[in-house]
Amino acid sequence: MRRFILHKTLLGLGIAGICFLTLAYLLNGYFLTKWKLLTEGKHSDAISFNSVTFFDPSNGLGISSLSIEKTTDGGKTWTTIRDYNDMGFYSLVFIDQKTGWIVGTESKTLNSKEENRVASSKNHKPLILKTEDKGLNWKKVNVDEASLTKDNARFSAFLDICFDKSGKSWIVGDGGIVEAIVENETLKVLNVTYTENTLYSVSCSESKWVWAVGNGGLVMHLQNNSWTKKNLNNDAFFMKVKVVGNDVWLVGGVRSNKEYQVKGLLLRSRDNGQNWEDKTPASADSLSDLYLNEDQGWLVGANGNIFHTSDNGDSWVKEKSPTTNDLLGIFFLDNRNGWIYGDKATILKH
Numbered sequence: 001m002r003r004f005i006l007h008k009t010l011l012g013l014g015i016a017g018i019c020f021l022t023l024a025y026l027l028n029g030y031f032l033t034k035w036k037l038l039t040e041g042k043h044s045d046a047i048s049f050n051s052v053t054f055f056d057p058s059n060g061l062g063i064s065s066l067s068i069e070k071t072t073d074g075g076k077t078w079t080t081i082r083d084y085n086d087m088g089f090y091s092l093v094f095i096d097q098k099t100g101w102i103v104g105t106e107s108k109t110l111n112s113k114e115e116n117r118v119a120s121s122k123n124h125k126p127l128i129l130k131t132e133d134k135g136l137n138w139k140k141v142n143v144d145e146a147s148l149t150k151d152n153a154r155f156s157a158f159l160d161i162c163f164d165k166s167g168k169s170w171i172v173g174d175g176g177i178v179e180a181i182v183e184n185e186t187l188k189v190l191n192v193t194y195t196e197n198t199l200y201s202v203s204c205s206e207s208k209w210v211w212a213v214g215n216g217g218l219v220m221h222l223q224n225n226s227w228t229k230k231n232l233n234n235d236a237f238f239m240k241v242k243v244v245g246n247d248v249w250l251v252g253g254v255r256s257n258k259e260y261q262v263k264g265l266l267l268r269s270r271d272n273g274q275n276w277e278d279k280t281p282a283s284a285d286s287l288s289d290l291y292l293n294e295d296q297g298w299l300v301g302a303n304g305n306i307f308h309t310s311d312n313g314d315s316w317v318k319e320k321s322p323t324t325n326d327l328l329g330i331f332f333l334d335n336r337n338g339w340i341y342g343d344k345a346t347i348l349k350h
């Protein structure tokens with residue numbers, strides 16, 4: 001009986017109605033597919049993917065704190081292109097199919113008379129690497145430390161980078177935000193805006209605006225060549241800022257009185273940061289990254305948490321996760337191919 005009723009219903013819709021339902025089902029299916037675990041380290045010393053990018057469904061690159069990794073089977077296995085014992089990598093960005101950038105930190109060459117040789121911000125300087133062959137080879141971009149130091153303010157690490165339409169780079173780190181261009185493998189600093197709080201993420205939007213966020217709930221917005229600064233919550237931190245259409249999203253968490261207790265925080269602004277709506281999913285732990293496309297989207301964070309939305313972030317539903325490792329980021333190549341990456345070499349495939 002059920003089959004007969006369904007058959008009559010579809011006949012009543014006609015060919016156009018059937019095609020519409022089929023298309024809607026397929027489109028939703030791209031996003032509602034369960035996440036599958038491709039790889040996961042079994043030991044505490046397994047690498048953590050800080051950033052991942054794919055050029056096609058099979059070939060991709062990833063960075064850990066100390067190495068650059070490559071996959072040719074869609075993320076199932078990874079091989080190390082090169083280890084860097086004196087460098088640390090935080091963000092990987094490609095501006096086209098061949099040209100990519102890594103920002104991070106590297107150890108300074110210490111004078112033999114120096115007694116303190118332990119790892120500290122004073123013993124590190126910011127790092128930029130560039131590739132023009134899809135990551136097979138990397139060249140160091142020269143960075144003049146003097147141009148990044150003023151009074152007691154200085155940079156020891158770059159944490160994220162973006163490029164605007166003119167090709168100008170905007171780089172954030174533990175000293176603030178740097179406006180620069182790269183000429184002849186040298187970073188030419190145009191301007192530096194120093195901040196007391198570390199900035200973790202920067203986004204260059206299509207409207208030529210720049211957003212940067214970080215510790216202490218700090219939100220910076222460049223509009224009409226002028227920066228505005230807001231501290232939304234001194235106990236908050238934002239790991240990512242994402243501009244999606246006309247909306248600005250802030251992804252992070254809030255520290256409680258006890259350091260080890262961190263609650264997730266997800267904010268959205270529809271009016272260029274004048275007002276912020278709290279869209280944090282119920283009982284979310286610290287959040288790391290967000291992906292939205294055509295009302296559908298994903299949100300990830302600590303303890304393997306994965307959330308899904310089908311209404312452009314107005315509401316979120318917690319999904320079953322194949323891991324309890326911290327998830328740090330999301331990369332979508334297209335609606336059919338998406339990856340989540342994180343701690344202990346964790347890679348999930350959509």
